[in-house]
Amino acid sequence: MDHLQPAAWPPAPITTERLVLRAPEARDRAAFVELLSSPEVHTYLGGPRPRADLENELPEVPEQWPGSFVVTLDGSMIGHILLRRAPAERRPAAAGKADLGYLFLPRAWGSGYAAEACHAALGWLDAELPGEPVVLATQTANSASMRLAARLGFTEVERFTAWDAEQWLGLRHPVATAR
Numbered sequence: 001m002d003h004l005q006p007a008a009w010p011p012a013p014i015t016t017e018r019l020v021l022r023a024p025e026a027r028d029r030a031a032f033v034e035l036l037s038s039p040e041v042h043t044y045l046g047g048p049r050p051r052a053d054l055e056n057e058l059p060e061v062p063e064q065w066p067g068s069f070v071v072t073l074d075g076s077m078i079g080h081i082l083l084r085r086a087p088a089e090r091r092p093a094a095a096g097k098a099d100l101g102y103l104f105l106p107r108a109w110g111s112g113y114a115a116e117a118c119h120a121a122l123g124w125l126d127a128e129l130p131g132e133p134v135v136l137a138t139q140t141a142n143s144a145s146m147r148l149a150a151r152l153g154f155t156e157v158e159r160f161t162a163w164d165a166e167q168w169l170g171l172r173h174p175v176a177t178a179r
Contacts, residue, residue, distance in 0.1 A: 004083055004098060004129065009066040011128075016120045019113060021069040021081065024061055028070050031077035031105070032062040040106045044139035046163040067125075071104070071117040078113060079104035081121045086135055091169055093157045094135040098125060100152075100172075101136075109144070118152055122172070131174040140166045 010023030024032075035041055036058075037051040063070075067083035082101040086094035100122070104114050125132060136154050138145040146168065154170030161167065 004067040004085065004125075011124060014069070014120045014124055016116050018073060019078075019117055019120070020072045021117055021120055021124075022072065024063050024068055024070045024080075026060050028077045029058060029060065029062055031070075032058060032080070035077075035080060035103050035105055038106065041103055044142040044145070044163075044165070067098075069117075069121055071113065073108065073113065077105075078108035079117060081117055083121060083125055083134075091135075091137065091158075091160065093169060093171075094137070097171075098129070098132050098134045099136070100134050114148055115151055118148065122152065133174050134172040136170045136172070138168055138170075139163070140168045 013020050013022040033051060033054045036054050037048045039048050042048040063080060063082070069081040069083075070077050071079035071081060080103050083098050084101070086097050086099035100118065102114055102118055108114075122134065125134065134154075135157070136149050136152070138149060140146065140159065149168070149170045152172065154172045157169045157171045159166055159168055
């Protein structure tokens with residue numbers, strides 16, 4: 001999967017009302033293991049990865065590439081946002097567009113942190129790559145993710161099957177830039 005090519009990476013940390021989005025660091029590794037091995041987090045994503053595999057495979061600084069943001073609350077990682085290029089082989093309607101993905105630890109659910117962090121990451125993308133369309137895929141059964149997609153301004157492009165379940169692909173049209 002291709003990574004985004006912003007002008008400079010990593011950017012300065014992005015601060016919202018309650019959160020900080022920043023590049024991953026070595027201190028985030030344990031939270032990444034927790035996030036990627038959580039059955040709750042991966043209910044709609046084909047299941048969690050085994051913790052032992054993650055402990056052995058994750059590098060010292062996980063997910064360190066352009067478009068990868070750790071989301072922190074009071075200095076502790078609560079989630080991960082990834083903006084990357086969508087590959088052509090998986091969803092032709094998404095090919096080449098920026099693809100928004102997000103995972104949050106269950107203890108952070110229900111407080112609006114995902115919406116706040118995704119808005120901030122999309123704002124960064126709009127500033128770095130003006131006019132960039134963004135796609136987002138989620139399982140239709142994941143009602144919280146479907147609500148978040150609508151709240152972020154994504155509209156349905158298509159439905160498809162993956163992980164033996166119906167998936168939804170949404171598109172957020174480029175934000176007009178002032179000239």
